[in-house]
Amino acid sequence: xxxxxxxxxxxxxxxxxxxxxxxxxxxxxxxxxxxxxxxxxxxxxxxxxxxxxxxxxxxxxxxxxxxxxxxxxxxxxxxxxxxxxxxxxxxxxxxxxxxxxxxxxxxxxxxxxxxxxxxxxxxxxxxxxxxxxxxxxxxxxxxxxxxxxxxxxxxxxxxxxxxxxxxxxxxxxxxxxxxxxxxxxxxxxxxxxxxxxxxxxxxxxxxxxxxxxxxxxxxxxxxxxxxxxxxxxxxxxxxxxxxxxxxxxxxxxxxxxxxxxxxxxxxxxxxxxxxxxxxxxxxx
Numbered sequence: 431x432x433x434x435x436x437x438x439x440x441x442x443x444x445x446x447x448x449x450x451x452x453x454x455x456x457x458x459x460x461x462x463x464x465x466x467x468x469x470x471x472x473x474x475x476x477x478x479x480x481x482x483x484x485x486x487x488x489x490x491x492x493x494x495x496x497x498x499x500x501x502x503x504x505x506x507x508x509x510x511x512x513x514x515x516x517x518x519x520x521x522x523x524x525x526x527x528x529x530x531x532x533x534x535x536x537x538x539x540x541x542x543x544x545x546x547x548x549x550x551x552x553x554x555x556x557x558x559x560x561x562x563x564x565x566x567x568x569x570x571x572x573x574x575x576x577x578x579x580x581x582x583x584x585x586x587x588x589x590x591x592x593x594x595x596x597x598x599x600x601x602x603x604x605x606x607x608x609x610x611x612x613x614x615x616x617x618x619x620x621x622x623x624x625x626x627x628x629x630x631x632x633x634x635x636x637x638x639x640x641x642x643x644x645x646x647x648x649x650x651x652x653x654x655x656x657x658x659x660x661x662x663x664x665x666x667x668x669x670x671x672x673x674x675x676x677x678x679x680x681x682x683x684x685x686x687x688x689x690x691x692x693x694x695x696x697x698x699x700x701x702x703x704x705x706x707x708x709x710x711x712x713x714x
Contacts, residue, residue: 431461445470468635472642487566488515491582491589491707492528499577499605502591503532503570506707510561519555523563526551531568539565569705576702577601579608583616587709590615593702600695607691610678611671615704620671623701628670636665671701 433456441452441463447470455473459465489508496502507524514520530536530548542548542565556563569591571578576597581590590612597604614620622628640658649657667673672685682690684701692699 433457433461437461441466441470468639471639473646487710488512489566489709490515490521490524490586491709492524492586493580493582493589493591494528494532495578495580495591499579499601500573501532501535501570502573502578502580502593503528503535504568504580504589504591504705504707505531505565506567506589506709507563508566508709509559509563514559514561514563517559519558520563523551523555527565527568531570535570536568537570539568542568567707569707571703571705573597573702576699577604577608579605579612581609581612581616588616589707591705593704595700595702596698599697600691603695604691604699607687610676611684611687611701612704614674614677614684615671615706616708617677618671618674619706620674620704621669623671623703625666625670625673628666633662636662671704 433453437456438449438452441447441456442449444463445452445467447455451470451473452466455466455469456463458469487508488511489506491504491506493502493504505524505528507520507527509515509520527542527548530542530545534541536542548565552563552565571591571593573593573595576593576595579592579594581592583589592608592612592615594604594608621632637658640661641654643661644654644657645651667675672683672688674684676682676684676687679687688699688701691697
């Protein structure tokens with residue numbers, strides 16, 4: 431298929447690779463962006479393609495956590511322009527969606543389809559601002575034997591909820607640590623909490639890329655597996671929340687931070703999961 435200059439430029443902006451490298455990669459991938467990114471990584475041509483940003487949408491992310499920190503909700507509502515996203519009408523709509531999701535404990539956008547109040551509010555805002563408005567993601571989470579912490583980044587385009595299990599002691603301290611860890615999730619974009627949770631296909635793809643890079647560096651075939659495994663450990667340290675360097679003190683990991691808390695409080699608190707909604711992320 432014919433590759434356009436616009437496609438080449440978009441891939442270049444996403445990856446930082448050269449124009450010719452981008453064109454060749456897109457041609458080889460038949461225009462498939464994800465395949466082209468992998469091709470660039472294997473060739474060592476991409477300087478910023480590890481997890482290329484998805485195209486952004488405008489809108490707002492909002493969260494709500496119960497007073498006892500046992501229940502939380504997070505929503506993402508989208509529109510077309512930042513101007514509308516900051517308008518009183520759109521903010522009011524987003525808050526109404528959040529309250530509905532929170533009160534009804536909803537986890538699927540389709541569950542809002544039959545809510546006449548929300549549908550009416552969306553139609554009203556769309557009619558007033560002349561833009562498409564949609565609810566793209568919602569989620570709720572309960573923590574019976576733990577607690578939940580939220581974080582909204584300035585501008586309300588990025589929100590996080592972190593769930594802790596076995597949280598019985600040192601609640602106030604854990605809430606503060608939780609805020610820091612939620613901020614960590616926002617800033618560092620982990621794929622998951624623990625390395626065991628990384629999908630098998632991602633691990634296999636990373637190993638393949640690392641082997642190919644080592645091969646192109648002229649490393650002997652018999653040690654490619656060892657080199658790739660070492661680089662995979664580095665990938666885990668960058669991509670798994672528990673192994674990431676703590677943003678407020680890079681001499682310790684997030685896991686170290688929680689271990690210190692557990693030792694101090696004679697507890698076994700652990701991070702159970704996180705939800706991270708960022709405008710423009712691929713919806714899952």
